[in-house]
Amino acid sequence: xxxxxxxNHWFSAAVLAAWLGINIFLFTYYFLFFDRDExxxxxxxxxxxxxxWARASAKCLNFNSMLILLPVCRNLLSFLRGTCxxxxxxxRKQLDHNLTFHKLVAYALALLTAVHTIAHLFNLERxxxxxxxxxxxxxxxxxxxxxxxxxxxxxxxxxxxxxEYVAFTTIPGLTGVIITLALILMVTSSTEFIRRNxxxxxxYTHHLFLVYFAGLxxxxxxxxxxxxxxxxxxxxxxxxxxxxxxxxxxxCTHSCCKDPEFGSIPAESWKxxxxxxxxxxxxRLLRVWRAKQKVVVKKVVxxxxxxxxxxxxxxxxxxxxxxxxxxxxxxxxxxxxxxFTLTSAPEEDFFSIHIRAAGDWxxxxxxxxxxETPRVEVDGPFGTASxxxxxxxxxxxxxAGIGVTPFASILKSIWYKFQQGDQTLKTKKIYFYWLxxxxxxxxxxxxxxxxxxxxxxxxxxxxxxxYRLFLTGWDTSIANNVALHFDTATDTVTGLRHxxxxxxxxxxxxxxxxxxxxxxxxxGVFLCGPxxxxxxxxKSCHQHSSLDPRKVKFYFNKENx
Numbered sequence: 001x002x003x004x005x006x007x008n009h010w011f012s013a014a015v016l017a018a019w020l021g022i023n024i025f026l027f028t029y030y031f032l033f034f035d036r037d038e039x040x041x042x043x044x045x046x047x048x049x050x051x052x053w054a055r056a057s058a059k060c061l062n063f064n065s066m067l068i069l070l071p072v073c074r075n076l077l078s079f080l081r082g083t084c085x086x087x088x089x090x091x092r093k094q095l096d097h098n099l100t101f102h103k104l105v106a107y108a109l110a111l112l113t114a115v116h117t118i119a120h121l122f123n124l125e126r127x128x129x130x131x132x133x134x135x136x137x138x139x140x141x142x143x144x145x146x147x148x149x150x151x152x153x154x155x156x157x158x159x160x161x162x163x164e165y166v167a168f169t170t171i172p173g174l175t176g177v178i179i180t181l182a183l184i185l186m187v188t189s190s191t192e193f194i195r196r197n198x199x200x201x202x203x204y205t206h207h208l209f210l211v212y213f214a215g216l217x218x219x220x221x222x223x224x225x226x227x228x229x230x231x232x233x234x235x236x237x238x239x240x241x242x243x244x245x246x247x248x249x250x251x252c253t254h255s256c257c258k259d260p261e262f263g264s265i266p267a268e269s270w271k272x273x274x275x276x277x278x279x280x281x282x283x284r285l286l287r288v289w290r291a292k293q294k295v296v297v298k299k300v301v302x303x304x305x306x307x308x309x310x311x312x313x314x315x316x317x318x319x320x321x322x323x324x325x326x327x328x329x330x331x332x333x334x335x336x337x338x339x340f341t342l343t344s345a346p347e348e349d350f351f352s353i354h355i356r357a358a359g360d361w362x363x364x365x366x367x368x369x370x371x372e373t374p375r376v377e378v379d380g381p382f383g384t385a386s387x388x389x390x391x392x393x394x395x396x397x398x399x400a401g402i403g404v405t406p407f408a409s410i411l412k413s414i415w416y417k418f419q420q421g422d423q424t425l426k427t428k429k430i431y432f433y434w435l436x437x438x439x440x441x442x443x444x445x446x447x448x449x450x451x452x453x454x455x456x457x458x459x460x461x462x463x464x465x466x467y468r469l470f471l472t473g474w475d476t477s478i479a480n481n482v483a484l485h486f487d488t489a490t491d492t493v494t495g496l497r498h499x500x501x502x503x504x505x506x507x508x509x510x511x512x513x514x515x516x517x518x519x520x521x522x523x524g525v526f527l528c529g530p531x532x533x534x535x536x537x538x539k540s541c542h543q544h545s546s547l548d549p550r551k552v553k554f555y556f557n558k559e560n561x
Contacts, residue, residue, distance in 0.1 A: 011094040015101070019067075023060050023108065031056035039227040041238035042153055042260060046130045046139045047123050051225070054119035055265075057112045058220075062272040064112065065216055068105045069209075069276045071098035073283040074326075074382050075290075096383060103190075110187050113180055120176070123225070124156075124163045131156045141245050151262045155224040171222040179215040182208040199359055203336055213277060216269050223264025232261040291328060291377040298350050300369055303447075305440040306357040308366045309343075311350045314378055319346050321409045322386030325353065331374040332364045341405045342381060345412035347420075351381075354405065354444055386410060388557055390417065392524030393428045396514060396554075398537065400435040400529030404445055407432070407528065411465070415452055418464065430465045431514060433505060435529070437473035468510075469500045507536055511544040515552045525556045534558045 034040055035052040043051055070076070077095050130139035131154055146152035156166065167173040188194075189205040228238065241256035293314060301309040319342055326337040338361060340353040357363050368374050389395055389410050399407045411432065417425040436442060449467060456462050514523060525541055527534055534556075541554035 012097055015094075016104075019101075019104075022063065026059045026063055027056045030059045037227075038238060039230075039233060041228070041242065042138075042142055042262070043225065043227055045242075046142060046154060047126050050119045050122035050126065054116055054123060054225070057116040057119065061109065061112045061116060062269050064105050064108050065213070065269070066272045066276050068102065068109065069280045071102040071105070073280060074379075075283055075286050076279065078382060106187060106190075110183060113183055117176065117180060121163065124166055127154050127156045128161065128163065130154055131161070132159050136246050138242065138246055145259060151226075151229075151259075153226055153262045170224065172219055172224050175215040175219040179212055179219065182212045182215070186212070197359065199338065200333075200336065200361060213273060216273065217267075220265070220267035220269055223267065226262040226264050229261050229263045236260050287379050290379050295376050295378050297373050297376060300373060301444075302366075302370065303354070303444040305443060306366055307442075307444055308355045308369055309352060309444060310355070310369075310376070311344070311352045312376070312378065313350050317351060317378075317381075319344070319351055319381045320387065321346065321389070321413045322406050323381035323383045325351070325378050325380030325382070327353065328377040328379075329365055329368070329374055330377065331368060332361060336361055337379065338362075341409075343405060343408040345409055345416055347413060347416035354408075356402070386526070388524060389414065389526055390425050390427060392522055392555070393426050394431070394514065394518050394521045394523040395427055395429075396431045396433070396510075396523060396525045398433045398435070398525070398527045398529060398533070400527075400533055401437065403528035403530075404434055404436065404442060405528075408445060408448055410526075411448070411452060415455065418461070419459070429463075429518070431510075432465060432467035433470065433510070434467065435470045435472055435505065435533075438471070468505070470505050471500050471502050472504055507540045508543070511540045511554065515544050515546075515554075519552055520550060521552055523552065523554045525554055527556075527558050 031052045033052075034055040035044070035049060040051060077098055081095055126139075127143070130143040133140035133143070143154040143156075146154075146157055155170070167177055185205050186208055189202050195202045236256055236258050238260070241260070244252075244254075244256040245260075293316075296313045297310055298313055299309075299311040301311070303309060322341075324339050324341045326339050328334075328337045340355065342351055343354050344350060344352040355362055355365060357366055386406065389397070397407055397410065399405075411430070414425065414427055414430065416422075418427070434445075452465060453462075456464055525537055527537055538556045541556040545553045
């Protein structure tokens with residue numbers, strides 16, 4: 001429900017409301033300012049309301065350009081997480097929505113760029129029309145002022161000038177075109193599909209942000225849009241003198257005879273973006289320094305279906321469950337860093353990741369490790385720990401597809417805590433649901449479950465973990481194999497004691513069974529998987545929670561990895 005969302009995400013909601021509020025305020029304030037201010041009376045005579053549209057969107061563009069780099073300062077976010085470790089975990093968790101905010105600001109930049117560009121196209125067209133007008137209208141008179149040797153107001157001084165000429169020969173025109181192209185390329189190459197399948201394309205294109213910021217800082221330097229100077233306003237105020245401009249007498253003697261003088265609006269984008277750029281430079285230097293710290297690859301395991309497991313050690317590395325690292329292999333690419341979820345438990349003396357062949361970089365990495373052990377660099381760990389799992393006496397963990405990865409760390413850690421009699425562990429029972437199309441790429445996870453199953457059976461705790469594998473994509477050969485071996489002790493697909501179920505889970509049945517087995521417990525439901533599944537689990541939590549406070553309650557948590 002909306003109420004629940006606001007309780008869990010009040011910080012995100014507050015940030016969103018503040019961001020929207022500031023954008024609306026900036027746009028409205030500067031729109032009204034340029035639409036009404038006396039200094040721009042003559043500018044508006046030529047341009048009309050397009051001036052206000054261009055300037056108001058420019059202010060919002062500066063504000064959002066200031067924000068766009070902050071959510072991608074990973075080390076800054078880690079520092080903030082550390083400093084507010086005493087804050088409630090829901091607050092720290094909100095910092096994991098950094099990329100969502102980054103995307104939101106990027107979409108706002110794209111929309112504002114469109115508004116700003118269209119407004120300036122109208123402005124150029126009106127400047128052109130006023131320059132070419134042969135009558136004695138106010139825009140025509142203002143456009144010819146440069147001929148009398150006084151300050152110009154219209155940047156177009158020739159009847160042969162076209163909009164295209166201004167766009168490609170002036171500093172604002174050319175930088176505007178370059179910035180817009182850079183932004184279009186960055187936005188289009190960061191779609192989910194391209195990030196998942198052509199990460200390199202996304203990675204390199206995103207570095208056009210350097211071009212974007214350089215262009216933004218230079219963009220307003222030429223000062224093509226001008227207003228009347230303060231001194232000139234005092235001498236010849238437009239409200240008193242505008243009418244005399246169009247009907248100038250030869251030997252004029254009154255106070256409005258003097259021509260108005262104009263000055264540029266000073267460039268100010270650099271004031272907005274200077275601090276975030278300095279912060280981001282520090283962030284990058286810190287990443288370089290951290291990356292240079294030695295990483296020892298202790299063990300390389302090649303699992304079926306081309307899945308590579310790397311077990312590593314690094315001095316001072318301290319992880320929590322559910323965190324991720326960025327990995328770079330200079331032998332393949334000095335610039336590319338790829339994120340991977342940690343699959344080891346904090347209790348182990350190494351940290352590990354599992355890399356699936358899913359693109360050029362991962363393919364080359366797996367091939368390289370099959371021949372030799374190259375040097376790897378690691379930055380991290382990042383992300384908020386998924387410690388909530390340990391706070392419930394009964395936990396239902398749901399991993400879908402690649403979303404099963406973080407549960408490797410969580411399940412191992414729970415087992416270690418359980419064995420060591422850790423007082424922070426309240427968990428008495430785990431239900432684990434694994435949904436995947438085919439188990440091929442996850443044979444390693446299968447092995448992990450098998451070893452946990454064995455250890456639990458040996459220590460007489462076989463009923464601590466109940467898991468169910470749902471195979472959502474299967475063919476007739478699997479079906480026939482299953483029919484042949486239906487009465488065997490272990491499963492034909494996974495070799496585990498718990499049978500594989502074909503098709504999708506009936507969540508109502510699953511929740512009803514857990515509620516019946518634990519009538520007085522508080523059950524934490526954790527998902528790492530798609531949004532559609534999140535909605536159905538949230539609905540089931542709501543339906544199966546008892547209104548009686550002494551009876552079973554289901555609490556839903558979606559992890560963002």
